[in-house]
Amino acid sequence: MARVVENFLNTLEINLHKEKVGSGRFERIVLSDRGLNDEQMAMFDEVVRRRGQELLEELDDWLNSNIKGEEQEGTPIAGVGIFHFIEGERAPRENQD
Secondary structure, three states, rough: HHHHHHHHHHHHHHHOOOOOOOOOOOOOOOOOOOOOHHHHHHHHHHHHHHHHHHHHHHHHHHHHOOOOOOOOOOOOOOOOOOOOOOOOOOOOOOOOO
């Protein structure tokens, strides 16, 4: 989990300091114009899971097909992460008695 958070925060920092439009890292967001009821939330969750998984598998296939040869020391690892959020939702916390 720490690696995911670190990569996301690094992307945000790079984009905050980019010198021109089109530089930086790919960062996009989509959200509903209004609140979703339980049925709409369930449908959206299903679409996000299915389409997000399809995109990640397509990108993984591309990486496996196009990145060949021996690993070179000092070269960076690149990737894409997708996450689904619900504004205002908080993870349950254990009692800290």
